[in-house]
Amino acid sequence: MPSERLSVVVTRRLPEAVETRIKELFDVRLRDDDTPMTRAELSEAVKTADILVPTVTDTIDAALLAGAGPRLKLIANYGVGVDHIDVATARQRGILVSNTPGVLTDDTADMTMALLLAVTRRIPEGLSVMQSGEWGGWAPTALLGGRVGGRRLGILGMGRIGQAVAQRARAFGMQIHYHNRRRLRPEVEDGLEATYWESLDQMVARMDVLSVNCPHTPSTFHLLNARRLKLMKPSAVLVNTSRGEVIDENAMTRMLKAGDIAGAGLDVYEHGMEVSPDLQGLPNVVLLPHMGSATQEGRLEMGEKVIINIKTFADGHRPPDQVVPGML
Ligand code: 8YV
Numbered sequence: 001m002p003s004e005r006l007s008v009v010v011t012r013r014l015p016e017a018v019e020t021r022i023k024e025l026f027d028v029r030l031r032d033d034d035t036p037m038t039r040a041e042l043s044e045a046v047k048t049a050d051i052l053v054p055t056v057t058d059t060i061d062a063a064l065l066a067g068a069g070p071r072l073k074l075i076a077n078y079g080v081g082v083d084h085i086d087v088a089t090a091r092q093r094g095i096l097v098s099n100t101p102g103v104l105t106d107d108t109a110d111m112t113m114a115l116l117l118a119v120t121r122r123i124p125e126g127l128s129v130m131q132s133g134e135w136g137g138w139a140p141t142a143l144l145g146g147r148v149g150g151r152r153l154g155i156l157g158m159g160r161i162g163q164a165v166a167q168r169a170r171a172f173g174m175q176i177h178y179h180n181r182r183r184l185r186p187e188v189e190d191g192l193e194a195t196y197w198e199s200l201d202q203m204v205a206r207m208d209v210l211s212v213n214c215p216h217t218p219s220t221f222h223l224l225n226a227r228r229l230k231l232m233k234p235s236a237v238l239v240n241t242s243r244g245e246v247i248d249e250n251a252m253t254r255m256l257k258a259g260d261i262a263g264a265g266l267d268v269y270e271h272g273m274e275v276s277p278d279l280q281g282l283p284n285v286v287l288l289p290h291m292g293s294a295t296q297e298g299r300l301e302m303g304e305k306v307i308i309n310i311k312t313f314a315d316g317h318r319p320p321d322q323v324v325p326g327m328l
Contacts, residue, residue, distance in 0.1 A: 006314055007071070009049040011037045011058050014078065015158060015296070018303030021242075023274050025307065026051075026314075043067050051310055053078055056290075057272075060085040065093055072321065076309045078302055079293075080104055083216040086103045088325040094211035098309040099320040103301035104159060109164035111292040112211055112241045113172070115265025116153075118286045120209070121145040125283060146235075149173030154207035156200070156223070157214025157242065158184060165211055179203050205231040209239060215244035226251035229261065237263045241292040244270040253278050256285055267292045 008026040010019070013034050022028050029049075031037070036057040037045065045052055046060075046068040054060055055078045065086060075085060077099045087097050118124060122145045127133050129143070153169045155162045160179040166176045176194040182194050183189070197203035200223070204210060210232065215219050224238075224247040232238070238261060240247060249270035255261045256279070263284035269275050279285060293302070309319035 002016075005311070006050045008051045008053060008310065009045040009303045010053040010078075011045065012055045012078070013040065014303055015299050017300060020148050021303070021307055022053075022310075025038070025311065030289065036305075040055050042228070048076070051076055051313070053306055053310075054082060054085070055079055056084055058084060060090070062086050062089040065089050065095070068093065069093065073099065074310065074313050076306050076313075076319065077323075079305050081215055081243060082323050083245070084305075087323055090224075091325055096313065096319060097305075097323045098313075099323050100302040100305035100309075100322045101321055103305055104298045105160045105164050105297045107295045108161050108241050108292040109168055111267060111288070112223055112239055113168045114275075115239045115241065115267065115286055116169075116209055116211070117148065117238070119239070119263040119265040119284070120148055124286050140294050148209075149210035151175070152206065153199070153209045153211060154178065154203045155194075156203075156210060156212050156246075157220075158194070159213065160213045161242075162211075162213035163188070163192060165213055166194055174209070177203055179209060201228060201231055204228050207236055208233070209237045212238075212240040212242045214242060214246060216245045219255065222246070222248045224248065224252070229255055233262050234260055235262050237261070237265070241267045244268040244272075249276065249279070253282075256282055 006026050008022065008028040010028060010030050013031050019030055042058060042064060046064060048069055050071045051074045051166055053076050062074060072095055075090060075095060075097045077085060080099050080101050082097060082099050085097055090097050122143050126143055149172060151174050153174045153176055155165055155178040162178060170176055170193060176192055177197060178194050179197045179200045189196060193298040226248055229251050253276055265286045267288045268290055305321060309321050313319045
């Protein structure tokens with residue numbers, strides 16, 4: 001199939017350089033404003049396109065795919081997480097799915113550390129004192145946080161991003177612990193000086209900081225449920241730059257309010273943009289609007305990956321970043 005004949009629909013505005021390159025290569029329909037597509041627009045897109053380029057804000061479920069036209073052959077996701085795409089149904093319908101792994105690893109790991117430090121060192125509280133003009137000068141007991149060096153960091157999900165977090169946290173003098181579906185190879189584990197916990201319960205109970213870095217799948221939904229959250233030390237801090245659904249957000253909010261967990265740094269939420277006001281008002285919580293991978297460089301590289309996946313497919317091969325059911 002010659003690539004110039006392929007019709008590509010991109011569901012969101014992407015960086016200009018990415019859009020320009022896609023336009024050069026394909027017969028493309030681009031979005032003309034910054035809003036996500038409505039369900040009706042998405043339904044229309046899957047009916048007519050050969051290739052769809054969605055983002056995390058598009059729900060590509062079985063019902064939507066049931067209305068897909070016979071031309072739709074590739075969903076080239078702009079992002080690494082594919083929990084918004086029903087990959088199994090796509091496969092049954094002969095539609096390939098690809099993602100953009102690797103290029104947002106470092107940026108997301110950096111943001112994990114930023115949140116970890118923001119919560120433990122009370123950065124937003126300091127910022128607010130300065131912005132409100134309330135600073136009364138240095139005082140020996142003002143805004144004391146906790147030292148991160150020496151603390152135990154438990155990483156839940158030791159894939160690319162988890163390992164990048166481990167490397168950074170080691171440089172801050174933290175002790176690295178992890179729980180993962182599969183134990184890392186001994187040489188990788190040794191390189192990261194990471195201690196493996198087969199039992200998530202036992203790890204949760206012993207950590208000073210818990211960082212969620214696993215994908216959201218049916219088996220990780222509410223992995224940190226109310227029972228497990230209650231195992232955390234009251235002095236412990238939770239950081240999540242992965243997906244909100246991995247944590248029972250209501251249970252976490254109750255515990256944060258009651259002081260049963262010391263704090264949380266969150267970039268993602270269980271119900272997307274709907275962030276509970278209870279969470280918003282807490283001083284021991286730092287909230288960001290899903291910015292983990294939001295660097296100019298990362299967004300361009302994500303675009304390059306999407307283009308490589310589409311071009312390779314158009315040239316008659318499997319996209320290099322094909323996702324198969326159960327892989328993530
Ligand atoms: C992206 C992400 O910005 O790639 C992911 O899985 O969560 C984000 O950091 C987003 O997915 C873009 O679609």
